[in-house]
Amino acid sequence: METLQFQVEIASSKELVWLAWTQTERIVQWFAPGAQIEARVGGSFELYFDPANRDQMSTKGCKITLLEPMDRLGFTWKGPDDLAQIMNKEGSLTTVLVTFAENNGFTKVVVEHAGWGEGGGWEKAIAWHRMAWNQVLGSLKSALESGTGELCCAPNK
Numbered sequence: 841m842e843t844l845q846f847q848v849e850i851a852s853s854k855e856l857v858w859l860a861w862t863q864t865e866r867i868v869q870w871f872a873p874g875a876q877i878e879a880r881v882g883g884s885f886e887l888y889f890d891p892a893n894r895d896q897m898s899t900k901g902c903k904i905t906l907l908e909p910m911d912r913l914g915f916t917w918k919g920p921d922d923l924a925q926i927m928n929k930e931g932s933l934t935t936v937l938v939t940f941a942e943n944n945g946f947t948k949v950v951v952e953h954a955g956w957g958e959g960g961g962w963e964k965a966i967a968w969h970r971m972a973w974n975q976v977l978g979s980l981k982s983a984l985e986s987g988t989g990e991l992c993c994a995p996n997k
Contacts (some may be wrong), residue, residue, distance in 0.1 A: 843954040849947070850946060852992070854910055855910065856991065856994065869990065870980050874887070879907060899916075902916040925969065934956060938950070
């Protein structure tokens with residue numbers, strides 16, 4: 841089975857990039873308009889692309905599978921509704937691993953998406969996710985590098 845891999849370098853600290861992935865109030869600013877993130881193994885990693893209908897166009901039921909603060913984040917994943925019959929059933933969820941590495945003021949984010957099946961529409965799912973992950977990482981980069989808003993600043997502690 842193929843593992844899709846995507847990466848981006850962001851002119852931001854690793855802490856801010858990590859928080860953008862692991863805090864509900866931050867992930868809604870660049871990934872999806874609604875979310876429920878519980879930053880713990882077994883916690884929710886749910887994104888709602890239509891917050892008014894959390895049962896469709898969402899990752900409802902997806903969970904965090906790996907949490908190594910500031911370094912690695914793993915979670916289960918669902919595709920869009922038109923791919924639901926292929927990849928959104930309990931036994932056929934794919935997995936995502938995001939790694940973070942900081943060097944000279946930049947943070948390299950690597951997304952590895954695995955668990956793809958073969959035949960029966962999986963090629964369409966893979967093609968869709970190639971496009972989607974590139975857009976998502978572009979959105980993250982733009983949001984963090986804009987120099988405005990909550991994402992570019994450390995939270996008040």
